[in-house]
Amino acid sequence: MKQDDFFKRLDEHLADLEVSSPNDLWEDIETTLESQSLLDERKASHFTSLKRWVVAAVFAGLMFWGGYLYWHNQPQEPQQISGTAKNDLKPEPIQPEPPIIASSTVQNIQSIQLVTKGSFDTSKEEFSRQENSPQESLQQNEALRESENHEEESVSHEGQLSFPESVRKMTAQLERKPEEHRRLSLGLYAAGSMGDLNISNGVLMSSALLNQYAFSRTRSAAVYLAGYEERQHHRQPISFGLTLDYQLNHRLSLSTGVVYTKLYSDFTSIMGCYQIKREQTLHYVGIPLNVNVGIWQYKGLQTYLSAGGQMDFNVKVDMNTGPVRQTMEKDRMQFSAAASLGIQYYLLPQMSVYAEPGIRHYFDNGSQVRNFFKDKPTSFNLQFGIRYSFNR
Amino acid sequence: METEQHLLEAIKNGERAAFRRLYERYHRYAIAIGLRYTPRFEEAEDVVQDSFVKILTSIRQFDYRGEGSLKAWVSKIVANEATNYVKRHEQITFSSNIPDISDEEEPDLERVPPEEVMKMIGKLPPGYRLILNLFAFEHCSHKEISQRLGIKEDSSASQLSRAKQLLIKMINDYLKKQA
Numbered sequence: 357m358k359q360d361d362f363f364k365r366l367d368e369h370l371a372d373l374e375v376s377s378p379n380d381l382w383e384d385i386e387t388t389l390e391s392q393s394l395l396d397e398r399k400a401s402h403f404t405s406l407k408r409w410v411v412a413a414v415f416a417g418l419m420f421w422g423g424y425l426y427w428h429n430q431p432q433e434p435q436q437i438s439g440t441a442k443n444d445l446k447p448e449p450i451q452p453e454p455p456i457i458a459s460s461t462v463q464n465i466q467s468i469q470l471v472t473k474g475s476f477d478t479s480k481e482e483f484s485r486q487e488n489s490p491q492e493s494l495q496q497n498e499a500l501r502e503s504e505n506h507e508e509e510s511v512s513h514e515g516q517l518s519f520p521e522s523v524r525k526m527t528a529q530l531e532r533k534p535e536e537h538r539r540l541s542l543g544l545y546a547a548g549s550m551g552d553l554n555i556s557n558g559v560l561m562s563s564a565l566l567n568q569y570a571f572s573r574t575r576s577a578a579v580y581l582a583g584y585e586e587r588q589h590h591r592q593p594i595s596f597g598l599t600l601d602y603q604l605n606h607r608l609s610l611s612t613g614v615v616y617t618k619l620y621s622d623f624t625s626i627m628g629c630y631q632i633k634r635e636q637t638l639h640y641v642g643i644p645l646n647v648n649v650g651i652w653q654y655k656g657l658q659t660y661l662s663a664g665g666q667m668d669f670n671v672k673v674d675m676n677t678g679p680v681r682q683t684m685e686k687d688r689m690q691f692s693a694a695a696s697l698g699i700q701y702y703l704l705p706q707m708s709v710y711a712e713p714g715i716r717h718y719f720d721n722g723s724q725v726r727n728f729f730k731d732k733p734t735s736f737n738l739q740f741g742i743r744y745s746f747n748r
Numbered sequence: 749m750e751t752e753q754h755l756l757e758a759i760k761n762g763e764r765a766a767f768r769r770l771y772e773r774y775h776r777y778a779i780a781i782g783l784r785y786t787p788r789f790e791e792a793e794d795v796v797q798d799s800f801v802k803i804l805t806s807i808r809q810f811d812y813r814g815e816g817s818l819k820a821w822v823s824k825i826v827a828n829e830a831t832n833y834v835k836r837h838e839q840i841t842f843s844s845n846i847p848d849i850s851d852e853e854e855p856d857l858e859r860v861p862p863e864e865v866m867k868m869i870g871k872l873p874p875g876y877r878l879i880l881n882l883f884a885f886e887h888c889s890h891k892e893i894s895q896r897l898g899i900k901e902d903s904s905a906s907q908l909s910r911a912k913q914l915l916i917k918m919i920n921d922y923l924k925k926q927a
Contacts, residue, residue, distance in 0.1 A: 362857070362912060363883060363912075365857050366884050366885075366915075367885055369857055369865060370780070370784070370862050373777075373780040373862040374779075375779045375780045375783060375863070375866075376776055377779050377796075381793055385771065385804070388797070388801045389801060392805060631898050632836070632898075677832060680828050680831075680832060683805075
């Protein structure tokens with residue numbers, strides 16, 4: 357083709373063209389490279405310290421969890437019963453305590469065996485094994501002392517020695533530890549703010565252009581260029597997180613975890629009929645710390661208030677102008693505070709789903725990076741997820 | 749002359765002087781490319797400076813594919829930087845209503861020194877110049893040009909045709925003067 361031939365010849369004609377520059381650009385290039393390498397080193401050390409924090413947090417979490425599991429897996433009830441008897445064991449011959457026998461309606465030692473057969477599964481063997489031992493009466497009396505009131509009640513109402521309900525209650529009481537309310541939960545959640553953000557700005561005429569067009573008198577006033585505009589569009593932030601909740605008491609719990617947040621923005625510069633669009637994607641990894649206070653509970657439904665802070669670290673940046681990838685400095689650490697109202701419903705004794713509508717404020721971190729956090733520092737958000745409790 | 753492969757190995761081994769050798773080897777070629785996009789010398793220098801910073805910071809990711817591939821890569825980066833520079837700094841209008849000018853006979857291009865042809869390209873209106881560069885030197889199709897510049901394919905083709913007519917006229921005028 358004739359047209360293609362012309363362009364092909366043109367390309368070949370200029371293929372090896374070289375033009376000398378009167379200025380040595382190398383010095384400036386070298387200076388820029390050095391400043392960038394310093395910046396990279398700073399970023400690397402910043403990222404290294406972040407990695408250390410994450411590793412430390414994971415390690416602390418594992419230690420915490422390991423300790424919790426260890427503590428919760430220690431056998432409790434049988435040791436308590438037999439241990440009490442052994443501790444009370446005295447060298448001299450043991451006599452049944454008169455007040456117990458007197459107050460109890462139980463006629464002989466056989467009644468205790470009936471009780472233990474009925475409900476103390478774990479202690480039944482203990483009692484049976486020691487039926488003819490010297491400690492027999494001591495153990496029986498110990499058990500009697502603990503179950504005295506229940507037995508009296510049952511015997512007086514029913515007149516026989518079968519106490520499944522009372523003994524079950526007693527067993528539950530024995531099983532209950534002072535720290536029973538301490539529960540650990542793992543959660544997965546997704547969260548998003550409510551709506552995108554669109555901003556449109558005019559473009560000011562530069563002072564040089566103002567002078568050129570003899571508008572120097574209006575230098576103090578803003579002169580906007582007709583047909584020039586910059587539009588910003590921030591998609592709502594989307595977060596996914598893994599949380600660890602630790603119940604301090606019946607009302608209070610602490611939660612922490614790891615959160616990934618993605619921020620997408622595009623910036624369109626409009627110059628007359630010509631447009632340039634830049635797309636920016638920021639990836640953050642955050643560590644939240646929240647306090648939750650239970651406010652109301654009915655059957656499987658719970659409501660609570662949650663408040664706390666979060667540190668987000670910008671771990672990756674993507675900036676593209678059309679197909680061309682551009683370099684961009686990462687954002688600084690972003691701190692935010694949040695408060696929310698949580699509603700939780702237990703689908704199973706261990707598993708619940710929850711939703712937390714709330715408000716979050718992002719504090720200005722002083723960076724030049726433009727994103728949703730900067731342009732809409734306070735926003736409503738909705739978090740929903742699932743929790744698994746380990747010892748409910 | 750040091751091969752591109754040896755130069756790359758030296759750079760990847762952290763030899764600081766090799767950076768300078770790469771610059772010395774290709775910076776004049778890079779300036780010629782920059783001047784095709786933006787005729788002002790200081791602007792072309794800015795483009796080249798930014799391009800070499802990008803080249804030297806990302807050279808470890810460069811995939812060597814034989815002698816000449818490094819030069820082609822340098823050319824690609826300079827062209828991309830220059831395109832972005834023109835888009836950012838020059839007011840470009842792409843009109844689909846282009847008046848016809850009389851067709852001139854295709855000149856004997858090789859009789860004109862390359863430096864003069866480069867200057868003629870620099871005299872084209874920014875929009876024509878950008879499309880001519882992308883089509884003739886970067887070998888972009890009209891579809892690719894339309895995507896990169898956000899214009900219609902027809903508009904790209906008509907602007908290129910007009911750029912060619914203007915360039916041919918300038919070449920013919922030059923040859924007439926020389927004769």
